[in-house]
Amino acid sequence: MSRFVLEALFIGAKEGVKLSLCVLLVLAYLRNGGLAYLKRPLAAGLAVVFLASFIVMTVDVTVGTRDTIVKMIGYVFGLFYFFSVGALFHATGTDLLGPFSGIAEKKAVLIPATLALTILYFVPDMAGSSLYVTDLSGMAGGALLVRAAAGAGFALSLAGAYLLSRFVRVDLSRLFGLPQLLLALALIKLLAGGVHGFAELSLIPAVQAGLRKLIHDVVHQTFVFLMVPDHALLSTTTWNFIAVLFGETAGLWLSLVLLSLPLILFIVKHFGEQVAVPDGISVPARRRSFVKSIQDQRVLKSLPVLVFLLCIMSVWFSQRGEGTSGIAVPTAVPVVDEGGAVVIPLQATQRDLRDGALHKFSLSLDGEAVRLLIMRKPDGTLATCLDACEICPPDGYGQAREHVVCLYCMTPIPFDTVGKPGGCNPIPLPALVTDKDVRIQVTDIERAWALMKSGQSKGGGER
Amino acid sequence: MGPSGSGKSTLLNILGGLDRPTAGVVSINGTDINALTEDGLARFRRETIGFVFQQSHLIPYLDATENVMLAQYFHSIPDRREAEEALGRVGLGRRLRHRPAQLSGGEQQRVCIARALINNPSLLLADEPTGNLDRANTKNILELLKDLHGQERFTVVVVTHDPYVSPWGRRIISMEDGRIIRDEPVRS
Numbered sequence: 296m297s298r299f300v301l302e303a304l305f306i307g308a309k310e311g312v313k314l315s316l317c318v319l320l321v322l323a324y325l326r327n328g329g330l331a332y333l334k335r336p337l338a339a340g341l342a343v344v345f346l347a348s349f350i351v352m353t354v355d356v357t358v359g360t361r362d363t364i365v366k367m368i369g370y371v372f373g374l375f376y377f378f379s380v381g382a383l384f385h386a387t388g389t390d391l392l393g394p395f396s397g398i399a400e401k402k403a404v405l406i407p408a409t410l411a412l413t414i415l416y417f418v419p420d421m422a423g424s425s426l427y428v429t430d431l432s433g434m435a436g437g438a439l440l441v442r443a444a445a446g447a448g449f450a451l452s453l454a455g456a457y458l459l460s461r462f463v464r465v466d467l468s469r470l471f472g473l474p475q476l477l478l479a480l481a482l483i484k485l486l487a488g489g490v491h492g493f494a495e496l497s498l499i500p501a502v503q504a505g506l507r508k509l510i511h512d513v514v515h516q517t518f519v520f521l522m523v524p525d526h527a528l529l530s531t532t533t534w535n536f537i538a539v540l541f542g543e544t545a546g547l548w549l550s551l552v553l554l555s556l557p558l559i560l561f562i563v564k565h566f567g568e569q570v571a572v573p574d575g576i577s578v579p580a581r582r583r584s585f586v587k588s589i590q591d592q593r594v595l596k597s598l599p600v601l602v603f604l605l606c607i608m609s610v611w612f613s614q615r616g617e618g619t620s621g622i623a624v625p626t627a628v629p630v631v632d633e634g635g636a637v638v639i640p641l642q643a644t645q646r647d648l649r650d651g652a653l654h655k656f657s658l659s660l661d662g663e664a665v666r667l668l669i670m671r672k673p674d675g676t677l678a679t680c681l682d683a684c685e686i687c688p689p690d691g692y693g694q695a696r697e698h699v700v701c702l703y704c705m706t707p708i709p710f711d712t713v714g715k716p717g718g719c720n721p722i723p724l725p726a727l728v729t730d731k732d733v734r735i736q737v738t739d740i741e742r743a744w745a746l747m748k749s750g751q752s753k754g755g756g757e758r
Numbered sequence: 759m760g761p762s763g764s765g766k767s768t769l770l771n772i773l774g775g776l777d778r779p780t781a782g783v784v785s786i787n788g789t790d791i792n793a794l795t796e797d798g799l800a801r802f803r804r805e806t807i808g809f810v811f812q813q814s815h816l817i818p819y820l821d822a823t824e825n826v827m828l829a830q831y832f833h834s835i836p837d838r839r840e841a842e843e844a845l846g847r848v849g850l851g852r853r854l855r856h857r858p859a860q861l862s863g864g865e866q867q868r869v870c871i872a873r874a875l876i877n878n879p880s881l882l883l884a885d886e887p888t889g890n891l892d893r894a895n896t897k898n899i900l901e902l903l904k905d906l907h908g909q910e911r912f913t914v915v916v917v918t919h920d921p922y923v924s925p926w927g928r929r930i931i932s933m934e935d936g937r938i939i940r941d942e943p944v945r946s
Contacts, residue, residue, distance in 0.1 A: 579840045580833065580878035584805070587834035 299435040300444045303428050307445035310424050311452020314341075314417065317483055319460055320467070324476050327468040332402070333409045340413025347418050348425040352442065361426060361685070367419035372484050375416070379477035380557040383600065386474050387564050416480065430716040434723070469592070475599040482603050558604045565593050622693035622700050627657035627666050627682070632737050639669065639733045648677060648733065653694040655682055658740060665744050666691055668721055669733060670699070670713060677728050678714030679735055680721035681743045689747060692721055722747060759917075759924045760933035766917040767885055769933070773915065774807050774883045775799045786881060804833050808874030808912075812886035814866040816858040816873075823854045826873045833877040844872040848902055864895030871902065875910065882907075884916045888923060900926045 318337070325333050351364075385392065398404055424445075432441040471479065570589045572582050628646075630637050637658055641648050648654055649671045656667040666682035666689070683689035687703035694700075699708045701719050714723050722743045727734040760766050771777040772784060775791050784791050786806065794802055816825045826841040842854055848868040858866055867887060874882055884903070888896035904926060907914050916927060924930050925944055932940040 578878050579837070580876070583830060583834035583837060583840075590835070 299431045299441050303431055303441045303445040304448040306424050306428055306431075307448025307450075308452045309448075310421060311449040312456070313420065313483055314449075315453055315456030317416070317480055319456065320471070320476060320479060323467055324471055324473070328473075330405070333405060336406045336410040337413055340410045341417065343410075343414050344417040344421050347414075348421040351422045351425040352429050356426060356429075364419050364423050364426065371415055371419055372481055375477055375481035375484065376554075377557075379474050379481055380561065382474035382477055383561045384557075384564070386472060387561070387568060389564075416484070420484065427716070434716075434725070469595045470598055472596055475596055478599055478603050482599075482606055554607050555604060558600055558607075562597055562600060562604075565597055622695050622702070623653070624691070624693040624702065625653055625655050627655040627664075630656045630658050630667070632658065635737055637667070637735045637737060637740070639735075641728075641730075641732055653692065653699060655691070658737075660737075660741060660744060663744075665740060667724065667735065667740070668692060668713075670694075670710070672713060673711050676714075677726070677733060678721075679724045679726035679728075679733060680714060681724060681740070681747060682721060683747045684719050684721055685747060687719070759919065759921075759930055761919060763935075764933040765936040766919075766933055768936075770883050770885050770915065770917050773881075774809060775803050805877065806880055808877065808879035808882045810867070810870045810874050810882065810884040810887045812889035814858065814863075814870050816866060816869060818858050821855045821857050822850060822861065822869045822872075825858070825869055826876050829873045829876050841872075841876060844876050845869065847906070848872045862895070863890050864898055867891065867895075867899055868902065871899070871906070875906065875912075878910075878912075880912050882912055882914045884914065886918055886920075887916065888918070888920065893922070896920075896922065 318341070321337060322334070325331055325337075390396065392398065428442055428445040432439075435441050570586045572585055576582050576585055630639060637656070639648070639656060646654065648669050651671050654669045656669070658665050658667065668678075668680045668682040668691075670678055672678050681689075682691040684701060687701055690701070690703035692699045692708070693702050698710060699713055699721075701708065708720055712720055714720075716723055724735050724739050724743055768777065772779050773786070775784075775794075778792060786802075789802065791799060791802060817828065820828065822845055823838060823841050826844055827836040827838060830836045830841060842851075845851060845854055845868075848871050850865060850868050850872070853861060853865060856865075858869070861869065867890075870887075874884075882903075887903075888899050891899065900923065903914060903916075906912075914927070916923065918924060927944055929941070929943050931938055
C-alpha cells in the first residue's frame with residue numbers, strides 16, 4: 296500500500312510542478328505583453344482541465360478513451376512543437392500567415408484560442424495521470440488514500456510554486472517571445488510526461504526498427520487516426536521494398552531530421568540575416584550599438600531554441616533503444632488451469648522466477664494461447680503480467696540489457712515499470728506470491744485478455 | 759594644468775569614472791556618475807567617454823586597424839571599414855596594417871586618438887597626450903585634436919604641465935596641491 300501511496304504522491308507532485316511552471320511562464324508572458332485580459336480564459340481552461348481530471352477519476356473510462364488520451368499527449372506535443380517552429384520563422388520576418396497576418400492580435404481570436412489551447416495542453420496529461428492514479432488505487436484495493444496522496448502531491452507543488460513566485464522574481468521577458476513560450480511549453484510536455492506518448496507516435500522512434508516502423512506508426516497509424524481508408528501505397532509490403540533501397544534505419548534518422556531541422560534552419564536564418572538599421576540612425580557608433588542590441592536579443596531568444604534542440608536530441612538518443620539482435624525472447628512454458636487458478640512454482644528445473652530474467656508461460660483459453668509474463672523487478676518484487684499491452688497486437692515482449700522491449704512496436708519498457716498499467720506496458724495481472732509459487736486467477740487472465748482484445752478491435756486495420 | 763603631483767590625473771580619472779571621489783559630485787550631461795553601479799559606470803564610459811593617455815597602451819601584436827576595432831568590440835561590434843576611415847581622418851590612411859612597433863610616437867598617439875573617438879564620445883579625456891612627443895609632433899597632435907573637435911563637436915579635457923600645450927584650449931584650469939588655484943578663459 297505505502298508504495299502505491301508514495302507513487303501517487305509523486306505523480307500528483309509532478310503534475311503540479313508541470314502545471315505551475317507552465318502557468319507561471321504564461322502569466323509572465325501575458326503580463327509583459329499587455330495581455331492580462333487573457334488570464335480569464337486561461338483560468339476557465341484550467342477549470343475545464345480540473346473537471347475533466349475529476350470525471351476521469353470517478354467514471355469508468357473505456358479502453359478507447361484511454362488510448363485516445365495516451366495518443367493525445369504525443370499529438371499535442373507535435374502541435375505545440377510545429378506551432379512554435381512556425382511562430383519562430385514568422386518572428387524572423389518570414390511571412391507564413393499571408394492574408395491572416397495580424398489575426399493573433401485580435402481579442403475575438405485570442406480569447407477562444409487561449410481557452411482551447413489551455414484545455415488541449417493540459418487535459419491529456421492531467422487526465423492520463425488521473426487514469427494512472429485510478430489504476431494504482433485499483434491495484435491497492437480501491438484505496439481512497441492513493442487518490443488523496445495524488446491530490447496532496449498536486450496541492451503541495453502548487454503551494455510551493457506560489458510561494459516561490461512570491462519571493463523569487465525572475466524576469467524572463469528577454470528570453471521569451473511567443474514562439475519561445477510555445478517551444479518551452481512543448482519542451483515541458485515532452486520532458487514531464489510526453490516522452491512515452493511521443494515515442495508511440497514515432498516522432499522519436501523507440502528503437503531502430505527501420506522503415507517498417509515508420510510506415511506503421513507515422514504513415515499507417517496517422518491515416519487510420521484520420522479515418523482515411525487503407526491504400527496500397529501505404530501497405531507494409533510496398534514500403535518494405537522501399538526500405539531495401541534506403542536501409543533499415545531510414546525511419547529513425549528521418550524522425551531526427553523532422554524534429555531538429557526546422558530548429559537548425561531557424562537558428563541559421565536568425566543569425567545569418569542582416570540587421571536592418573533604421574535610416575534615422577546615422578552615427579556609425581550608434582548604428583553599431585543598434586546592431587549589437589539586436590544581435591544580443593537574437594542570442595537570448597535563441598537560447599530556449601538551443602535548449603530544446605539539446606533536449607530533443609537527448610531524448611531521441613535515449614529512446615532509440617537497440618535493434619532486435621540483442622533481445623532475448625524466452626520460450627513460453629505451457630501451464631494449465633488448476634481449479635480456477637494458474638499455479639507456477641517459484642523454482643523448477645532450470646528455472647528460477649527470481650533470477651531477474653524474463654519468464655513466459657502459455658495458457659489455453661477457449662482455444663487461444665494466452666501468454667503470461669513473470670520477472671523479478673529491481674525492487675525485488677515479482678511482476679506478473681499478460682505478455683501483451685493494450686495498444687499493439689500481442690506479439691509479446693523480449694528482454695534487452697536494461698529493459699524489456701515490445702516485439703511489435705519495439706518500445707523499450709524499463710524493468711521497474713513492468714507491472715504498472717497503461718500505454719505500452721504489459722497488462723498487469725494480480726497475483727498471490729507465496730514462498731513456493733505464484734498463483735494467478737484465471738478470471739483475472741480472462742479479464743486482461745478481453746481488455747487487450749477490445750484495445751485491438753477499436754483500431755482496426757493492420758493487426 | 760599644473761606641476762607634477764598637483765592632482766591633475768586624479769581629477770581626470772574621477773571625471774572619467776576610473777576613480778571614485780571621497781566627496782563631491784561628478785555630473786556629466788546631467789548624469790551623476792557616482793550614483794551609477796559598476797556595470798552602469800562601465801556602460802557610461804563605453805558610450806560617453808574617450809581616453810587618450812601619455813603612453814599609447816596599444817596592443818603590440820595587433821595592427822593599427824585592429825587596435826581601433828578592439829574599442830569597437832568592447833563598445834558594440836567591430837567594423838573594419840569604419841575603423842579604417844577613422845584612421846584615415848587622423849592621417850594614418852597609409853599605415854592601416856602597421857603594428858605599434860612599426861609606427862613613430864606621434865603616429866601611435868594618432869592611433870590612440872582614432873581609438874578614443876571611434877565610439878563617438880561626447881567627452882574626450884587626454885592625460886599628457888603629447889608628453890612623449892617632440893615639439894613638431896606635439897603641434898601635429900594638438901592641431902589634429904583641434905580639427906576633430908571642430909568637426910565632431912565633443913568636449914576635450916587635456917591634462918598637461920606643458921605651457922606650450924595649454925594655450926591650445928579655450929579654458930585653463932590650474933591646479934596645485936589638489937586644489938584649483940585658477941580658472942580662466944584663454945585669450946585669443
